[in-house]
Amino acid sequence: MLKLIGQRLVLGLITLFFASALIFFTTALLPGDFATAMLGQQATAENTAAIRAELGLDRPLVVRYADWLSGAVKGDFGNSLASKRPVMDEIKPRIANTFFLAIYAAIVAVPLSLFLGIMAAIRQGSVFDRGVNVGALLTISVPEFFLGYLLVLYLATPAHWRIFPGLAVVNASTPFFTKLYVTFLPMMTLVLVIVAHMMRMTRASVLQVMASPYIEMAYLKGLPKWRVVVQHALPNALAPIVNVVALNLAYLIVGVVVVEKVFVYPGMGQMLVDAVSKRNIPTVLACGLIFAVVFITLNIIADLLSIMSNPRLRHPR
Amino acid sequence: MAVADTKIPARKAPGIRLFGHRVPLTAQVGFLIIFVNLFLMVFAPVLAPYPEGFVPSGSEMVKWAPASAAHWMGTDSIGRDVMSQLFYGARLSIGLSLITTIIAFVIGIVTGFAAAISGRWVDIVLSRFADLILSMPTLIFCLVIITVVMSREAGFVAATGVSNAFFEGMVIVFVIGFLYAVPVFRLARAVAMNIVALEYVEAARLRGENIWWVIRREILPNSIPPLVAEFGLRFCFTFLLIAALSFLGLGIQPPYQDWGSIVNQNAQAIFLGKPQPLFAAGAIAALTIGVNLVVDWLLSVYSRAHGENA
Numbered sequence: 001m002l003k004l005i006g007q008r009l010v011l012g013l014i015t016l017f018f019a020s021a022l023i024f025f026t027t028a029l030l031p032g033d034f035a036t037a038m039l040g041q042q043a044t045a046e047n048t049a050a051i052r053a054e055l056g057l058d059r060p061l062v063v064r065y066a067d068w069l070s071g072a073v074k075g076d077f078g079n080s081l082a083s084k085r086p087v088m089d090e091i092k093p094r095i096a097n098t099f100f101l102a103i104y105a106a107i108v109a110v111p112l113s114l115f116l117g118i119m120a121a122i123r124q125g126s127v128f129d130r131g132v133n134v135g136a137l138l139t140i141s142v143p144e145f146f147l148g149y150l151l152v153l154y155l156a157t158p159a160h161w162r163i164f165p166g167l168a169v170v171n172a173s174t175p176f177f178t179k180l181y182v183t184f185l186p187m188m189t190l191v192l193v194i195v196a197h198m199m200r201m202t203r204a205s206v207l208q209v210m211a212s213p214y215i216e217m218a219y220l221k222g223l224p225k226w227r228v229v230v231q232h233a234l235p236n237a238l239a240p241i242v243n244v245v246a247l248n249l250a251y252l253i254v255g256v257v258v259v260e261k262v263f264v265y266p267g268m269g270q271m272l273v274d275a276v277s278k279r280n281i282p283t284v285l286a287c288g289l290i291f292a293v294v295f296i297t298l299n300i301i302a303d304l305l306s307i308m309s310n311p312r313l314r315h316p317r
Numbered sequence: 318m319a320v321a322d323t324k325i326p327a328r329k330a331p332g333i334r335l336f337g338h339r340v341p342l343t344a345q346v347g348f349l350i351i352f353v354n355l356f357l358m359v360f361a362p363v364l365a366p367y368p369e370g371f372v373p374s375g376s377e378m379v380k381w382a383p384a385s386a387a388h389w390m391g392t393d394s395i396g397r398d399v400m401s402q403l404f405y406g407a408r409l410s411i412g413l414s415l416i417t418t419i420i421a422f423v424i425g426i427v428t429g430f431a432a433a434i435s436g437r438w439v440d441i442v443l444s445r446f447a448d449l450i451l452s453m454p455t456l457i458f459c460l461v462i463i464t465v466v467m468s469r470e471a472g473f474v475a476a477t478g479v480s481n482a483f484f485e486g487m488v489i490v491f492v493i494g495f496l497y498a499v500p501v502f503r504l505a506r507a508v509a510m511n512i513v514a515l516e517y518v519e520a521a522r523l524r525g526e527n528i529w530w531v532i533r534r535e536i537l538p539n540s541i542p543p544l545v546a547e548f549g550l551r552f553c554f555t556f557l558l559i560a561a562l563s564f565l566g567l568g569i570q571p572p573y574q575d576w577g578s579i580v581n582q583n584a585q586a587i588f589l590g591k592p593q594p595l596f597a598a599g600a601i602a603a604l605t606i607g608v609n610l611v612v613d614w615l616l617s618v619y620s621r622a623h624g625e626n627a
Contacts, residue, residue, distance in 0.1 A: 141553070143605070150595065279464055
């Protein structure tokens, strides 16, 4: 099993390396370069050469990539084209905000979906089961901003109940509990989006295990249904559940971009969107790389966890 | 055959049938939603109460008007009728998503079949590349590519004379078409791999048929069912991704409007307690749910054993 884990880790590192290359080399996708594009009408030969030298675009692509990557590993992504300040200084507080929101959502969503999934499996075919399933189907198909605005309309405006603030305004000095309160609606939106997948997988894999003979044996022993499900079925159903949880956390990091925009939350997603609309390439590359690294890392973790939660692989004969 | 003649014909289950399969209520609802959307898309100029891009002036101009007989869904920040926006927006939203999905399918199927049929190296190179693209979050990678391509916009527009909005629309269609060709490639490759291994394909190749004939006459017809279901699913993803980009303000640009950009432009209303942005967002949600309901039914039909059609 250690060998298997080692292989996956090496594979993951290779994927990360190629992903960074792919992100960087898209900048060289088109003929002409960024300096000409930036100057537009004023692109005289001298101006272009000056900008190129300033941005280091006169060096070969591979050298620039090596330079960018070695900087990126140390947290240095160059200067933002818009503010001329180091990209990393601007990203740092944003990363903290985005992770705060994502972790907050995960802490609520994971237990909730396990609970709903197990309950639906215990009461298979009941009104509760069908209700939860229909709800899941609806939230899966619906865009994040629809759910977000629905929550805002009903929970944050004078038209209905005004329980939560509609705009998630936070800064570095916001106290922790105020932050939890202010970011409640964005958190709920993310939870609604990811709960459905995790809950359906929990239900499906518990039900699959429930069909095995040893579960029937447990019933025949006279155990109550909840004990059969929680003690006997759940441990064996865990591998696919753990996997889907990690995959959904990876999704969370991406879903955050749209949700941050809905609630005007100062996270990395907002920053990426701003940078894209201003064609601020260094910042876009930095945000893109960070998102990709988190996404790929969580995918690798999903892979590793599903290996580790498989008893046959954990105890090789 | 005498035996077959004496057999009692199977009792057909009551209800609506399509291609010999019973259509359950959920799929009927799905078809209804899709039909209504297509109807709105085609007949927008007839159905919309106000002309496209109509901005009222003087006393008629009411900002953020609530729903009324004159404006069934109210008005937006400059007094435009939200329902008319929605009807016209259907054309861009659905039309662009369809074009994008078709591009993804053409690229995906051609490369997928090529990988399945041609030599080992083509397959390895294409598959590794697909793995790499799939390892990245689509929205993020899409944003990176769009930034790079858009940074060349001024030069391209000057050289070709197309409008900025047209250029931006095309960029989105082709970038998403390319990115979503990857999952289609995976599916097409897997399906074709299974078919290529069958005897009748081997027979055709031994007969000396050329590779295009084999693809067209043997592989394509037999891989239609899974590809149709994938088309529905891929349409949903494309539709949602374009809507998300427009919602972020990075997709369809004014003067054009799709449902995503309508939500974006009406967004401030929600914080005043007005429901205007929910109509377009709800339309996006409804169409996605409709297509998903039909896809669920298609998948359940194809996964059923042959001949069993209740």
